[in-house]
Amino acid sequence: MSVQSLVSKKKKSFIGLPAPLGYVPGLGRGATGFTTRSDIGPARDADDISDDRHAPPIKKGKQDDDDEEDLNEANFDEFAGYGGSLCTNDPYDKDDEEADAIYEDIDKRMDEKRRDRRPFEKKLREDLEKYRQERPKIQQQFSDLKRDLASVSVDEWNTLPEVGDARNRKQRNPRGEKFTPIPDSVLARAAASTGSNNVLSDRDQKYAGLTSPFGTITPGSLTPTSDIDMKKIGQARNTLMDIKLTQVSDSVSGQTVVDPKGYLTDLQSMLPSHGGDINDVKKARTLLKSVRETNPKHPPAWIASARLEEVTGKVQAARNLIMKGCEECTKSEDVWLESARLMPGDQAKAIVAQAVRQLPQSVRIWSKAAELETELKAKKKVYRKALEHLPNSVRLWKLAVELEDQEDARIMLSRAVECCPTSVExxxxxxxxxxxxxARKVLNKARESIPTDRQIWITAAKLEEAHGNIHMVEKIIDRALSSxxxxxxxxxxxxxxxDAEDCEKSGSINTCQEIVRAVIGVGVEEEDRKHSWMEDAESxxxxxxxxxARAIYAHALSIFPSKKSIWLQAAYFEKNHGSRESLEALLQRAVAHCPKAEVLWLMGAKSKWLAGDVPAARSILALAFQANPNSEEIWLAAVKLESENNEYERARRLLQKARASAPTARVMMKSVKLEWCLGEIENAKRLLEEAVKHYSDFAKLWMMKGQIEEQxxxxxxxxxxxNQGLKKCPSSIFLWLLLSRLEEKNGQLIKSRSILEKARLKNTQCADLWxxxxxxEKRGGLKNIAQTLMAKALQECQNSGILWAEAIFMEPRPQRKTKSVDALRKCEHDPHVLLAASKLFWSERKINKARDWFHRTVKIxxxxxxxWGYFYKFELLHGDEESQREVKRKCLNAEPHHGEEWCLVSKHIQNWRLKTEQLLPLVSESLAVPT
Structure with missing residues (x-):
C-alpha cells in the first residue's frame, strides 16, 4: 500500500465537526452568504460577519483627556445637545418647555398658511404611494414568508437541502475563462497610489485666489474637470441652499422672512391672479397670436387673447387687443361687450355707443348701455331709444317697465302687449x-291672442275669486280645460x-280646490285612482x-264614500293639520258612511272628551253601541271614559255588562285592573280566578295574579x-322575567340564573332574556361573567339595539366610543342605540352633540x-325654560307608551290615572345621569 493511499484514508480532523459561528464558505475568496436587501442593516444579528470586504477603520484609543468633546450622533440630544457640553448641566424647566411649545405652535401656524402654496407636496406623496403600491420593497414582498418562519421546527430546518449549482461546467463558464479575485492588498495599494493632482494647469491658475461659496480657492484645491464628482457638487449645493434659507428664515426677532419649503413655489406670486405656469402662458399667447393672424375675423380669438392678458395682470394689453378685435369684428356683439367690460366708465360708454351704431338690433348691447348709466332718467331714455329700434323685444319691455311707476308702467304695458301679443308675462x-x-277685458284679449296658455285662465279664476264671484271660478276652470x-x-x-299649490299660497283657496277637482282624475287608471290620490294628498x-290635500280627500271620498282607509287618512290629516271642529265634522260624516268602523267612533268620542264635552262623548259611544253591539273596543272605551271622569260605579256596571254580553280576555283584564286600582284586592282575585279558568292562555292574567300576590x-x-302561567304560556317573555326577578329579590341568584337559561332554551334569539x-350578573357583582354573557348575546342577536346599548356602557370609558361606532354600524336606525349615543355624549359633557342626538332619537x-325621560332630564340640567317647555310639548303630542323605565312608572298601580304630562317628570326623576 502506497503512502498516498495511507494519507487519503486518514480521516481529516475537521470532518464531521460543526462549523464555527458565522462561518461562510469561501469568504476569504470573496464569496458571501445568500442575503436579501431586507437582511442588510438591523435585520442581521449583532454577531454576524459583515459583508464588507474591506476591514473596518481602526478606532482610535480613548484619550484620557476629558476636555475633548464626543461629537458622535449617538451622543446628541435634541434639547441638551452633545453629552459633556456646557449646556448639559442646565436644567430644562417649565419656562423652556412653554417657550418651545409657543415656537412650535407658531411654526405650525405659519406652515399651515403656506400649505396652499405647496401643491407639489401632496402630488409627491400621492406619486410615492402609487409607486410603493406598484413596486413594493423586497422586505414587504417577503414579510408574509418571514412570519411563517416562526412555525418552522428545528428538525425541518436541519432537513433543508443545501443550495447547489445545478448547472454543468460549460453552463457555469461558457467561455472557459478562469476568474481569481484580486487580493485586498492589491486594491489598497492601487487606492493609495491614486491621488489628487496638486499641480495646477495654466487654465486653472487663472482662478487661483478666487472666493467660492465653500471658501477661498487656493492652489491645490482644484481638481481637473474629469475628476469632479458632479453628484457630490449637487449635494453640496443643496446643502448650502438649505443652510442659507434656514439662516434667513430664523431671524433674531423670531419673524419668518423666507419660507424654506415654499421658497420656489413663491415665484408664482409674479402672476397675481393666475396660478399656472409661465411657460404655459407663453405658449397660449403664441397660439392665440397665430389664430388671430390666421383668421382676424374670428371673435373668440380676440376675446380669449384679451382675457389671457387680463388674467396675467396686463390689463392695458388686454384693452388694446380687444380694441383691435372691435376694428376687425365690427358685427360681433360679444367682442363689443367684452370691450365695454374691460374699459373704464366713460370709455365703456363710448365703446357701447359705437357698438349701438354698428349693431342697432342687439338687445344685449342696449341693455349694457342702460346698465352703464348711473341716473334713472338716463336709463329710461336708453330703454325708450332701444324700444324704437326693437319694439318686439320682450326683455327690453320688461326692463323698461321695471323702472317706471305704476301709472307709466300701465301705459307702457298697454303698448307692450300690442307689440308683443304672444308674451304671457x-x-x-x-x-x-x-x-x-x-283686467277682465285684458285677460279676454290675452286668451284670444294666446289660446294655449293655462296661466291666463288661472289668473282669470283668481281675479273672479278675489272679487267674490266664487260661482265663476268653477266655470272658468272647466272652460279652460275644454279650450x-x-x-x-x-x-x-x-x-x-x-299651480293649485301656488294658488293656495297666494290665498286663492277656491281656485286651488276647483283646479284639484278638475284635474285629479286626468291620466289615472280606474283601478289606480285610490292609491294615486292618497299619494297626491300626502305630497x-x-x-x-x-x-x-283636503280637496283631494274630499274628491276621493265623493268617489269612494264607503272606504274606511280613506276616511281614516283624512281624519288623521285633520287631527294633525286641522281644527277640532273640522275633525269632528269629518268624523260625523265618516261614521254615517262607515258605521262598522269602530276606530272612527272612538276618534269622535275621544275628540269630544279631550274638549271637555263628556256628555257628547257618551252619546257618541251610545250610537257606537247601537251600530256595534258586541264591540270590545267600544266597551273598553266607554269604561275608560267613565273611570277617567271618576265615575267608577258606572265603569263597573259597564264592565259587568261587557262580561255578560261580550266576554273577552281583555274585558276580564280591565275588570281586574279596575278593582285592583280601586283597592278591592279580594274582588280582583275573585275575578282573576274566574278569568284564568276561561282564558288560561292569556299571559297578562297570570302576570297580574303573580304581581297581586307579590304586593x-x-x-x-x-x-x-x-309557574302555572309559564306552563300555559311558555313563550311569554315577561312571565319569565317576572319569575326571575322574584327569585333574585329573595336572594336566589342561582335559581334566577337557571330560570333565564331555561327561558332562553325555549325562546331562542330573544334579546330581552339575554x-x-x-x-x-352585573347586579350580583360578577362583571366578568356579565361580559362573557354579553359577548354570547351579541353573537346570537347581532342586530339587537337594546343589547348594543347595554354593551356600550359596560365597556371602560376609553373604549365606549369605539363600541358605539360598532353599534351604530350594526343598528343604524335603532332608537336604543341612538339613545345610548346621546347618553354617551352627555357623559362626556358634549352638550350640543348630545342635544342633537336626542332630537334624532325622538324623531326616529x-x-x-x-x-323623552332622558331628554327632559337633560334639558332640566343643561337647558333653559324654553327648551324644557318644547320637550314637554313634543312629548305630549307623541303620547309615548313604550320603554322600560317609562312602563315601570306608567304601569305602576299608584300611577294608573296619571297623564303624560304628570308621568314625564316622574320618569325623568327615576333616571340617573349617565357617567
Missing part, C-alpha cells in the same frame, strides 16, 4: 295693474296640481298645501302563579318613553 302684468273691469284640449294642449296633471301635505308579600303564591341575564321613534 306682459299680459298678466298689465292685468295686475288694471282695475277689475279692465286647451280643443287647441291640442296636453293636460299635465302634475303641473296643474303645482301636498308635505309641501304645506293643506287645502289642496301582599306572598312569595310562594306568586311563584306558583308565575339582557336580563347580563343585568343579573317618538313612542319610546325612555328617550
Amino acid at each position: 306682459l299680459w298678466l302684468a298689465l292685468a295686475r295693474l288694471e282695475n277689475y273691469e279692465n 286647451l284640449r280643443a287647441n291640442m294642449v296636453e293636460i299635465n296633471r302634475e303641473q296643474w296640481i303645482k 301636498c301635505g308635505t309641501h304645506g298645501a293643506y287645502e289642496c 301582599q308579600k306572598r312569595v310562594d303564591a306568586a311563584r306558583d302563579a308565575y 339582557l336580563e341575564a347580563v343585568r343579573v 321613534d317618538p313612542d319610546l318613553g325612555d328617550t
